[in-house]
Amino acid sequence: MKRSEKYMRCEMKAAVFTGKHQLEIREMPCVEPKEDEVLIRVRFCGVCGTDVHIYEGDKGSAEVDGETILGHELSGEVVRTGKSVTRIRTGDRVAADPNDYCGTCYYCTNGMKHLCNRMVGLGTAADGGFAQYLTVPERLVYKIPDSVSYEQAAMIEPISCCLHGIDLTDIRPGNTVMVVGAGNIGMIMIQLAKSAGAARVIAVDPVEVRLARAKEYGAEIVINPTKDDTEEVLGKNNVECVDRVIDCAGRVSTAEYAVRYAGKGAVVMLFGLTGPDDVAGIKPFELFKKELTVKASFVNPDTFARSIFLLEKGIVDVDKIITDIVPLEDIGMVFDTKLYSKNGKVLINCE
Template sequence: MKAAVLVTPGRFEVQDVPRPEPGRDEVLVRITRVGICGTDVHIFNGHYAAENLPMIPGHEFTGTIAELGEGVSGLTVGDPVVVDMNIGCGTCYWCRRNEILNCPEMQQMGITMVGAFAQYISVPARLVIPAPQEVSAEVLALTEPLACVVRCARKAGITFGQSVVVLGAGPIGNLHVQLLRTIGAAPIIVADLSEDRVNMALEVGADVGITDPDDLEQTVLRHTDGRGADVVIESVGLPTLYQQATRLIRKGGHIAAFGLTGAGETLPIDILQTILQENSIKGSVAGMGQDMHDALTLLTHDRIRTDRFTGASYPLNGIQEAFDSISDRPGDLKTQIVLTHEPRREENYDC
C-alpha cells in the first residue's frame, strides 16, 4: 500500500509499505480522509515526537471497514467508521477512569505508533465507532478534534451562563467557540492576532472578538462586570498567554490548559492568591472514549458548522505541499488528505 512517511523533520516520502493484516480483535480500516492536526504540524517541524521518526503520522481519520480480524463481532465490512486514536491497556486504574493518556502502556496512533496517512491501518476493534452513512467523510474526519474540545469543556465543568475567554481562534479555538455556544456559555470572548480568524469565530458564535493584545484584559473586565472570566481556555500553547490567563479569570475562576507548549515550559503562579481566591487550572488535550461518541453525535446532528473546515484537501502524493503551505493558508481552518473517495450515494425516491 501507499503511505506518507515523515523521514526527517520537514520531509515526507510517499512509499510502498506492507499492508497491515488485522490480528485477533483488530479491524483493518481502508482510510478515506485524514485531517492535519496542529500536533502533526509540530511533528513535521521536529518539535514533538522527533525520536519516533521515521514514522507515518496522522490520527484525525475516517474510513470504511475492509476486513475483520479473528474474534471481532458487531462490525460489518464496508461500514464507515471513526477511530479513537488512544490505546491504553484497558484494565489499569487510569483506563478504568477514561484517563487513558496516563496509562503506563498508552500508545497513540500517528504519534507513538503507525498512523493514518496511509491507505490502510489496523486498529483494535474496541476503538472503532460505526458512523452514519449519511454523514460525509470530510465531516467524519472532524470527530477526533471535536472530541478533544468536548473533553476540555467536560474537564473544565463549563455550563450555561458562564463567561469564557478563548485564547486562539485557529481550528481548535473555533471549535471551542462553537461548542461553548451549544452549551450556553455567555459571553464568549475570543482573542487572536488574526482578524480573519477572529471574524470566523464571531460568525459561529463568539460574542466579542479581540485582535489587540493590549486591549484584552480591559475588554474581558468590561464584558464580565469587572470580575474577570469564569473560565479561560488557552488554545495556542504560549507560556506568555498562560501567564495572561491568570489575570483574566475572576476570583474562583478556572484556567483550562489546552494548548501544547514546549517541553519544560513553566507557569509562575502566585500560590497564596491561588489559595485565597480558590482559583484552579486543569489540563486537557485529547478526546477519548465517550468524548468521541459525543463528538460524533454533535456532528451527526449538525450542532457544529463545518463549512470552514472542509474546503482544503490534497491527495496523498500532495502531502508535502499540504504541510509546506499550511501556515500560508489561515483561512483554511482544516486541511485534509484524501486517500480514497467516498462511493457515490444513490438517491432513493418513493413514488
C-alpha cells in the first residue's frame, strides 16, 4: 500500500483494489499526515467511470500499479493537520481536487499543468477516497460552504471536469447545444450549457428515463437515436444549425454521431472516454466541408473553486443525479452488479 511508515493511533476500513474484479474491505492503521498534509475523515466518495475502467481491467486515462485504494470524488471533514498547514483547520468541511502536479515539467511551466508528465492522482497513483480516512496535501483541499451537503460536495470533482470541457467548447449566448449521452455527466453538461448562454439544449440518449430527466434539467429537445430520426426531429423543431456538440458517452458510435450532426462552423467536444485502441470512422472531408473544430478535454485545471460556487448558488443541481448511496462495506456489490449503470450517480458512504 502507498502509506507512510508513521501512523496515527486509529484504525480505518478501506476498499482495496487488488486486481481485476477484486476489491477487499480491509482494516488498517490511519495514515499520519505529513507536514503539508491534512487528514480527512471521508464522508462520501463517488463512483466514477475511471474507477469502473480500473476495476474491469480496461486500459485508459488512469492505471494503477499494485494494490490501491480507488476513489477520487470525495468530501469529508478535516480531523488533523500537518505542522506547516496554515489555510485549513481541524473541523473544516472540505472536498479534495485529486490531481497533483509536479510544477516543473514543460507542461506545468507552460500553462498546461493538467497535462503534467508526472501528475499524481488520488485513487490511481496514490490511495484514494474509498476509505474512512485519507491524507491529502493542503494545496489540493478546498473548504465547502455550510449550505453544500457532503453528498453534494462529492460531486464537485465531476462538475469541475465538466466545467473544463464547457470552457473548451466555447458556448456563445444563443447557441444550440447538443449533449450526446444523458447520464450523470450529461446532466451536469446540460446545466452548464444553459448557464453559459445556450438558447436550446438537445439531449440524445437511447434510455427514455434519462431523456425524461434531461428535460427536468433544462433540455428543450430530446432524441432517442434508436427510435427517432434525428434529422426529422431537428427539422420539426426548426434547428437550422447545431452550434456545439458534446459527446459524453465516449463511444465510437457517439463520436461519429457528434460529427455527423454538428452544424457548419460547429465545435465538437469529445468529452467521454473511449478505449485507447478505439478508432472512429470520421471523414476528414466532412470536417473540412463543415469547417468543424474537434476538441477533447482532460481532467480539471483550475475549475474546482468555480464548481463549488456553482453548487453553492444552485446553478448546478446534483440532487436528482445522486440516486444511490451505498455503505463502504457493500462497495463490491456496486461493481459486481453494475449498479452505477442502472440509475444515476452512486455515492459510497464511508462513515
